Amino acid sequence: MSIGSVLDLLRPDFPDITISKIRFLESEGLICPERTPSGYRRFSVTDVERLRFVLTAQRDQYLPLKVIKEQLEAIDSGAATVGVREARARATGAGASGPGRAPGTADAHVTPLAPRRLGVVSGEVSPDELRTDHEIRVTRGDLLARAGIDEKFLTELVRAGLITPGPAGFFDTDAVTLARTARAMSEFGLEARHLRAFKLAADREAAMVAQIAAPLAKSRDAGARARAEETARELAALSLTLHTCLVKTSVRAALGG
Known part of the structure; x- marks a missing residue:
């Protein structure tokens, strides 16, 4: 596959993936696509699987590239632990024929892991909630519905500086996750003004x-x-x-x- 085809396969799950990102991961030795005589990259299904593994480990586990590379090397050498193998199965969609995954290539004994729970928000986190593409626009009404909050609570979050709408009045998916988390924390008696301390600490970091x-x-x-x-x-x-x-x-x- 060309690098453009790889982008098309990965973007549904990783909207912020770019050509420069793929080239950077190649320069770090995490993938090694073949080159045509004219110098163009050509990616195999295995290359795409490795990319999915790297991107999933960064997004879901916040692992540094050095650690991810060590895990890939362990997998390649056959010395990977069960946990790493399960992580790879989860990243590459074992047990399913997803984009970039050839049917029937999954290890029969590995069961994909469910998404991790984050914070005190009940229920499993969906892939959409884990994405970091801030260009995805969410309307005010959609944010209220997805976060399960009312106009008054959203106004309090905006006034506290916890959520900021874009110039056109739209929000991003991070705002949805933040609003849902703030709502869950409000059940413990914490109001939006109390959460301002978290925002100030995050700004400093x-x-x-x-x-x-x-x-x-x-x-x-x-x-x-x-x-x-x-x-x-x-x-x-x-x-x-x-x-x-x-x-x-x-x-x-x-x-x-």
């Missing part, structure tokens, strides 16, 4: 990540922007891990654990 990643994007190298985006993603993942550990430790201490 984002500023720190940007301060480190931004200079990389200013380089004149061809892949500078892709490297900056990957650096920001990995720093954000580490930040989330650190934040989670600190909150868990503090909660245990507060409860006397």
Whole structure:
């Protein structure tokens, strides 16, 4: 397949995938597509499966590329643990004939894993809720329906700076997830104004990540922007891990654990 065909296969599940992203993953040794005599890339079904594995691990598990590459190498060598093999089956759609997956190529003994639960929001997280494509426009009415909130609550979230509509008045899918989470937290007595502290903390963490990643994007190298985006993603993942550990430790201490 051409790189354009690969984009068509992956975009339904990963709307933010770009040609530069695929080229960057190739430069990092995560995929190795063949080249035609004229230099054009040609991708196999295996290449697409590896891409799905990498993108799913980044999106769902926030894993750094170094760790993902080690997992792929373990799979290639046959030394992968059961957990890694199951993760690969989940990423490549084992047991189903999805886009980029040839029918009947799944390992018969592996059962795909269900999406992880995030936060206190009840129910499993759908693929749409895990996407990061901010160009997907959501109307105000659609946001209210999908998040299960009313106009008053949404207005409070906007006033608190937790949700910001775009210039045309539309929202993105992250706003839906945020509103749903805020609604779940309100059941514990937390109002939108109380959640402002989370927003301020997130802004400080984002500023720190940007301060480190931004200079990389200013380089004149061809892949500078892709490297900056990957650096920001990995720093954000580490930040989330650190934040989670600190909150868990503090909660245990507060409860006397």
